[in-house]
Amino acid sequence: MENKNFDVIIIGGSYSGLSAGMALGRSLRNVLIIDSGKPCNRQTPYSHNFITHDGKRPGAITEEAKDQVKNYNTVKFHDGTVIKTKKIPDGFEVKTSSDEHFSAKKLILASGVKDTMPDIPGFSECWGISVLHCPYCHGYEVKNEKTGILANGEMAFEFSKLIFNMTKDLTLLTNGKSLLTNEQTEKLKKNNIDLYEEEIAGIEHENGFIQKVIFKNGKTLSLKALYAKIPFEQNMNVMDDLGCELTEQGFIKVDFMQKTNIPGVFACGDNVTMMRSVANAIAQGNFAGAVANRELSEEDF
Secondary structure, three states: OOOOEEEEEEEOHHHHHHHHHHHHHHOOOOOEEEEOOOOOOOOOOOOOOOOOOOOOOOOHHHHHHHHOOOOOOOEEEOOOOOOEEEEEOOOOEEEEEOOOOEEEEEEEEEOOEEEEEOOOOOOHHHHOOEEEHHHHHHHHHOOOOEEEEEOHHHHHHHHHHHHOOOOOEEEEEOOOOOOOOHHHHHHHHHHEEEEEEEOEEEEEEEOOEEEEEEEEEOOEEEEEEEOOOOOOOOOOHHHHHOOOOOOOOOOOOOHHHHHOOOOOEEEEEHHHOOOHHHHHHHHHHHHHHHHHHHHHHHOOO
């Protein structure tokens, strides 16, 4: 790649980044999309709740999208991981793990987040397959099945309300002493939701499909699916490098125009919202690309 200077660099080449790239490519902007090829949903067999692509492999959607973005010859791709970003007088510079440097007037952060797996044998192997994060993406496929929720406290209570609509055969696993209030516990009982406070020893599975949860006291619980709310961290150190603000939940803080607190830096997709879905990421990326183009147009006119 000869050119090292671009109008916009997009960090992350999954749904949100590709959508931003298409909007900018169609606006004749010189764009570089940098992607490591490790999306957070790489284990997920099927994507749902995205109209026209319902039931497709996540990777197939990405491949089709990338092929379409490649039709716009002002958009270039670079395989790699961004390890450093910094402000320079006329924009921003990024450094990759292979010590390559690129610069641009604008940055779009679409690098996503990294889920922090709990220290439970079998959990990570099932993540995205039968251990699920989103009922909108995967709930229909396990409707009315024997289902568990791995969570505690207020989050566990709120999540239980949501999943209760999908199945009445529901068990809440707090993996230790429950932090629910007495009133919340009574509400669970009223709706026949079992509460297990035993610590989990591991998950028995076949190729990522749960067979049973094994507890440290020797008990077991057969399940078809397990919803889990687990911690995450940003894939990029945007606070130290760029000074981007984060929300209390750890998302990059953006306004309604997908702008961060740093002028010229936009963010979209899983970086910025708990609504982690293909459709949402694509919509945000498309908008971020359009707003970045508008800023460039204002500055160039």
